[in-house]
Amino acid sequence: MDPQFSLQDVIRCDLCETPVPPKHCEICHIHLCEACVGKHLSDDTKDHYIVPFKLRGSIDSLQDVIRCGLCETPVPPKHCDICHIHLCEACVGKHLSDDTKDHYIVPFKLRGSIDSLQDVIRCGLCETPVPPKHCDICHIHLCEACVGKHLSYQSKDHYIVPFKLRGSIPKCSKHSTKICILLCEECNVSMCAACDSSSEHERHKKEDILKAMVKKEELIRKDLQELEMSIYPRYQEAATNIPVQRADVRKHSNKVKTTLDKQREALHTEIDTIIQGMKSEIDGMDAQHKAAIDQQEVAINNTIPEITQIILDLKRLLERLQDKLDTSDVCLVSEYTSRTKEFRSLPGQFQVTLPTFTPQEINREQILKQIGSLSKLSITYPVGTFLDEPRILTDIQTKYRGSLKSLRSVSCLSDSELWTCGGDNILRLYNLQGELLRSFRTKSWNAPRDIAVTRSGDLVYTDWHDSSIILVSGTQIQTLITLWGWRPLNLCSTASGDLLVTMTSDDRKQTKVVRYSGSKKKQSIQWDNQGKQLYSSGPYIKYLSENRNLDICVSDWDARAVVVVSAAGKLRFRYTGTPSTWESFRPRSITTDSQANILTSDYENHLIHIIDQDGLFLRFLHNCGIQGPYGLCVDSRDNLFVAECPTSKVKKLQYYK
Template sequence: MDPRSSAQDVHRCDLCETAIVHSYCDFCHVNLCKPCIGDHISDGYDKHKIVPFQERRSTLIYPKCEIHSHKNCDWQCKNCNDIFVCSSCTASEKHRGHIFIEVSEVYTSKKNAIADEANKLENLISPTYEEIALDLKNQLANLDGGYEKITTAMSKQGEQWHTEIDIVFNKMKTEISEIKLKHRDILQKHLDEIKQIQALIKQTLVAIEDIKKSTEVSPTIEYSSKIREFSKLPTKVKITLPTFIPKPLDHKKLYNMFGQITPLSTATEQNVLSLNQPNTSVKTLSLLDEPELVATIQTGYEKLRSVTYLKEDCVWTCGLTKDIKCFNMKGALLHTVSNKSEYRPNDIAVDSEGNLLFSDGTSRTVNKVKNGQTEELIRLRGWWPCNLCVTSNGDLLVTMLNDDKTQSKVVRYSGSTEKQTIQFDDEGKPLYSGTKNTKYITENRNHDICVADSEARAVVVVNQNGKLRWRYIGHPSVTKKKPFKPVGITTDSQSRILTADYYNHCIHIMDQDGQFLRFIDNCDLEYPWGLCVDNNDNLFVSEHLNGNVKKIKFLR
């Protein structure tokens, strides 16, 4: 018995049914022991193919030729749609001059391709579907919790409304009490005056009665009539009660004032599976409770603007000079590129090959620095190139401002070719303000295009087709009292959006649907301007006035 096989795995001869199998007939598909081989081939049939049992089913079974039935088709004719042909067919007049390929070669190639497909299905595609299914199951499992948070927030808002209504109601009750008291005082004052006059009348009547009973001359003659005095009746006081005029309830306005429920947003992201590389999935990272300042680079710029990640903790920076500088995290200056026009660049970016790109408003160009040489990539007419973003598929997004500073737009380029323009919403209204040239731009993982419109004091997000998805105009805060001015903008591996709030010295973090998540305001940021994120989700922030770049860890 083969020691590698357990008792139930031992194969027996199909003829004697007792002996352990030794060989196999690849034509008849029969297990054979050594003694039974002779019996099996003794019938004189010449098609038997005896092979070691370990090599069973290795003999190819060729199709029979439809024309020459006694022959197998060992060839395929390339000129006749790869039909199977035998050796006699290849020599026939019908196939004269045709190209033939051996069926065994085609079979081997196809067999290898099928094996490769099975391997990819089993080890790559199927696990990917498992990950997708697991993600959906996790979303379903977290569904109740997510909606419970929403209803809790709504309940909290309802409680706050009830509190505010109680405050208003009690204030009005106090006002009514004060008015009632004043009303009472006015009436009491007039009543007291009337009672005083009534007392005088009573005294006069007593005096008159004494005179009537008296025969004395002097009191009677000296009596002065009081009728004229008492006939002057006091003014009649009639005070109208205050009224409560309830304002009609506008349910629509109340609904809008209470809050807003954003519509269900189904963001679909195209799953791209590389069959030539091992499958790698994005690791889920959550926000740190307290972001950490990792490093600070002193660039020497008096006014620093843009920062963009290059590689291995190296960043390009630019400010209000013609020089674009590359630093490592130790603060060492690695490279300097000077703008030939002698003016400051509007923005910088790095393409998929690691080449530096920069926009020059003076020459109206977007330029590429490759192997130390600057070459013009795009030249505009009637528009100024502003801020840049290289997309996941290698396209270039450019925000631009027209000459009279009344219009702004986003243009997508493939190389130097314009592919798309984004400028108006579905109602024909401008998506972006047209008065300033600072409009930093980034692409999210779901291919949304996000623009920090400083002048409009809003983050404007459209989908990859240029349709408006949402606007973010800041988040109320008791500590962030200055106007929201978004400048730099970037995204992380979790599709969160980060934007620099210049005047409030902080970073806003939103999810991909524009819902505020938190501030980064604990790293002593001062006038943050440019933002970028490296491959490990570290955030780089350029500080405008002190010229520093800060590296911040905000995910775990």
């Protein structure tokens, strides 16, 4: 060999072949370049000791370079073969005091020689190997024979669990030193013995948490099976059938119209006006029918992703149940509540009796009778039953603060997400867990008067000061409508996709409701049959909502009334409260549900009024923790969201069974 060459001229990094590696692992006997040192050290299946290349082979003993994992004492004589950590004699006790996991201390030279955890774990009382039980309070392994003996020690509490569940029972959230041994079936929360003796759960039915887990696991399996095999396919089939229903509406309507046309041809021009009137009536019924189908589609499509997510969550949870559970898993299983019953019945279902036309022989003297009769469209929905007392399902604390910047309006983006606005200039999107998903400042930096979610999922809001209506689509914020001589108050989206907007004139002497299709004005509603204004004047609250029968419902705060007009703008009725609320009734927000019932918030009296589509009072929603209700909206399953002005909370209420 040429004497000018050295050994490092031909030796390379064993990982990347870089020549002249400057480092060497004295334990693995591998040469390393600087770039590969970190990669090599990341292999934590064995120990490593990196030295300069020129010092390779100079270490006499492995223990000369290995130190205690807690205090760095060299030449540690012990090793925990479960935690894979080297220990000096002084640190063994400290390491064993960590009772969040198991430990097994062996001499350093025997490290890594244990094949299985249960090969070395024994009963803490009699040394029987492979103990099947564990006391999760005393942290001691037990064979079957010693369980009774251990439980006889009455100086402290005990809770025996299968060995594989050791350490998985959650700590009590109220008593951190105790574990949960019971599940309160009424509250669906796990609790310790101290909670059991408290007055909070005194008369509630409880069950051992392990037994409850077995039942909940079985319930999860049954729910998953029913959701996958029965409920979800029915929803898919119903969603697929929506276009067919729409086509059938057109087909049937065209058939009826064709029959009418034949009669019109026979009666000539004398009956054209009458026939056209009937056509218009059919179109109106078509609109009502399609609106019902649209509402059904929204309800079904809003629910399908929720069912899909539940199926994924349940599958994921069941997969994790096959392994050793940790505390979070047991909490999820023990606190699991089935929602299958909620999904068994498809939302928005209805029965429909389609209109028909019955032709008659032509008789000029009795032309109206000869034309025939057109039956009315009849849509029958399942009748909902009110709960005796409404229940608060969710309580969301928003970021709105202060009397001038408190929460005012809420609008559902989906059954699990909702937009909010208040007295500040920020609009916020929350989920049911109270997490803020999105927020943005208004285009003009003015506070919005109201918000609404369109059928396409976009957000619209009114800007009083800027006399405009703003559309928020994705990340794009643009002016949809600019008003001249008028200022927008409140707004809502309709089943057909139109926008209804209440607005007042700049001189504050007139108020009207205007219907828009996109930015195009389609209809204006302002006067009754006597030429009087339907709504009070001034810039006061006038929330509005379209009912299932296409009525337009307005909560007129200054008039102390709910004003309801037909889709054509004809006054149907005014609701001015009940005898007990007449003096103080000033409605704030308003919404409608799938039963065509009208709900309006009564801020002063801390309650919600429910009236039917003809103005008949049905009941109050109160005595359930509502404080100063303001904004209202309902989801596809008729859960009511209430925006509380004093607390700036959104509360989700169930009021139907």
